[in-house]
Amino acid sequence: MELPATNNNPATIQDVADLAGVSIATVSRVVNGKSPVVPETAQRVMDAIRQLNYVPRAAARILASKRTDTLGLIVPEISGEFFAPMLRGIEAAAGEAGFDLLIHTTAYKKPDMRRHTLGEHNTDGLLVFIGSMEQAELERLGSIGFPVVFLHQTAPEGLDIPVVTVENKKGAMLAVEHLIEAHGCRRILYLSGPEGNEDSSWRERGYRLALEKYNIPFDPALVVPGNFSTRQAAQSMTETLAGGLEFEAIFSGDDLAAVGAMSALREAGLRIPEDVKIVGFDDVPLARHLTPPLTTVHAPTEEVGRTATDLLVRLVRREAVEREILLPTELTIRQSCGCGNG
Amino acid sequence: MELPATNNNPATIQDVADLAGVSIATVSRVVNGKSPVVPETAQRVMDAIRQLNYVPRAAARILASKRTDTLGLIVPEISGEFFAPMLRGIEAAAGEAGFDLLIHTTAYKKPDMRRHTLGEHNTDGLLVFIGSMEQAELERLGSIGFPVVFLHQTAPEGLDIPVVTVENKKGAMLAVEHLIEAHGCRRILYLSGPEGNEDSSWRERGYRLALEKYNIPFDPALVVPGNFSTRQAAQSMTETLAGGLEFEAIFSGDDLAAVGAMSALREAGLRIPEDVKIVGFDDVPLARHLTPPLTTVHAPTEEVGRTATDLLVRLVRREAVEREILLPTELTIRQSCGCGNG
DNA sequence: CTTCTCTATGTAAGCGCTTACATAGAGAGG
DNA sequence: CCTCTCTATGTAAGCGCTTACATAGAGAAG
Known part of the structure; x- marks a missing residue:
């Protein structure tokens, strides 16, 4: 059985370019759907991609483009019931905007070993849940103008960070x-x-x-x-x-x-x-x-997640955003209060 | 007020090297705690790092080293109650082993747009929850020997993928x-x-x-x-x-x-x-x-997460692993069955 | 038939790291 | 004192992409 690629390593953009008989720039254009590329050429490239099972290396992309297309989420703990809907909202909104999600939980972590797991080096912006990030780190991010949105927590004094919470x-x-x-x-x-x-x-x-x-x-x-x-x-x-x-x-x-x-x-x-x-x-x-x-x-917990993510995405794109969004709450009457058929 | 860095961009390894009066190789060694570096030199480098607020760019590191130090988790949906403990186990084990976690949920995604969100290009290994990945993609990963561990699901025919589940x-x-x-x-x-x-x-x-x-x-x-x-x-x-x-x-x-x-x-x-x-x-x-x-x-849901992650880490390190781990279950008697003081 | 304008594609310079290999001193041994 | 080993550090070649800039044709206009 003949193998499509001569070497055993995963295909790179160069392999694709060679097989399609174009330059790597053209491959890049096709992959990113940019610039003018003649349909025939594009087709040849796509065929080559399929044939070689080519998947762009995220790291190379990020390094070259200086964008990560990734949003970070920092939460104290993904405690079940409450957090699940919010996460669903965040996931959905991030996905729709073309961003990946990197999640980091800070509960139970020894604070000494401060590996910067999430920050400007691996995300385009951060969603920070109440009480899950040190003031100093926040200030550092703020000072370099890094996009951050707070969930259920207003920004500390002097930091201009938008917040999404409920009434x-x-x-x-x-x-x-x-x-x-x-x-x-x-x-x-x-x-x-x-x-x-x-x-x-x-x-x-x-x-x-x-x-x-x-x-x-x-x-x-x-x-x-x-x-x-x-x-x-x-x-x-x-x-x-x-x-x-x-x-x-x-x-x-x-x-x-x-x-x-x-x-x-x-x-x-x-x-x-x-x-x-x-x-x-x-x-x-x-x-x-x-x-x-x-x-x-x-x-509206899911909505909070979604709204905050949308906000963050706009921030990443350097668009203007509201400083505070308060989502409405309402009383849902069931039986534990003494109402109803109970 | 004098700024520590002359330019406004985040510091790179070169900046650190310059400030510490060493080569970038030495900085790299200090950062990664490798090779022999004289304590004094190391100290100078660390000072420079602190002074410049240097954080290594993950992408550059990954590109150069071909390791991502990241584990991927693919789940259908992070449904609250059940998943939270498992996630806690996974998070903990991954963190302890020095890996980050990239989480991807597949529920509610249109299957047409198959952006490879998680794969060999951005993770060292994948934790796959039952029913959240296409057979074809699995086979592709299997064929290139990419580390994958299943949660609560045995591998399909012919694929040699370890599984962690309960009795x-x-x-x-x-x-x-x-x-x-x-x-x-x-x-x-x-x-x-x-x-x-x-x-x-x-x-x-x-x-x-x-x-x-x-x-x-x-x-x-x-x-x-x-x-x-x-x-x-x-x-x-x-x-x-x-x-x-x-x-x-x-x-x-x-x-x-x-x-x-x-x-x-x-x-x-x-x-x-x-x-x-x-x-x-x-x-x-x-x-x-x-x-x-x-x-x-x-x-033992948390334990399942932890065990699976440990297994995956060993797989990533090319160590031998068990093909199947069954964690024990036991009956917890409370009152809904008719027992107890109810 | 030139010359000018576009447009599709190619060229090549990085992006910021890791790491194999080279090199320079410092002792040790003769 | 000279040579041989080490060990601490430096050099430089990539890793696989994106993207500014260059270039080559193809028409359009004169």
């Missing part, structure tokens, strides 16, 4: 107001997110504003750490319950914590929503399937 | 046997995975073997499509319930489908486990927090 405050207000108006709750617990988390701060602010609106005094004891984590929320709630704190409802900073809280409540023999009502935030895909189905603030 | 059959048997032995169930429904899915086939086989063992005739009507999807399982179950099919328990091909089934059951007014018992497969993080907590076959 946290409004969503939280809607949730808490519903608990107050529709269900007459007055002692509402807030299951907060991680210390310093911006989403959580805004949501707490919305929570407080709703209380204020109905002249319900804010009680710091009712703010319980949930850490946006099922496990930690469950533990917190168990302790809180053991402590004898009284409350009629929970507004959870996110759905994952709500799941943990529900789990703890159930174990303590409390019924939802009869004994304790609960509403979450995010509306993760799973929320509707919980028992009872979780009333929660719907956040 | 599906054994796990399924354990689950179904438990339902039969401990709870006296005889009419057990199997909520199957996607058509042709290997995990699902093995699990069904385990299900059948367990039935056989107890002389329970297999009833094809009891195999209901769940598609490993919460939504589709819910829909399927709703239809099945409406059809009046009788059964005492459900063995769900995976936990996500179990969630959907539970949701449908609840809506139909059926109690778990009193009216219908259910056990899942995978033991996703969420399983313990469901109502009632889901009895399920625990699969």
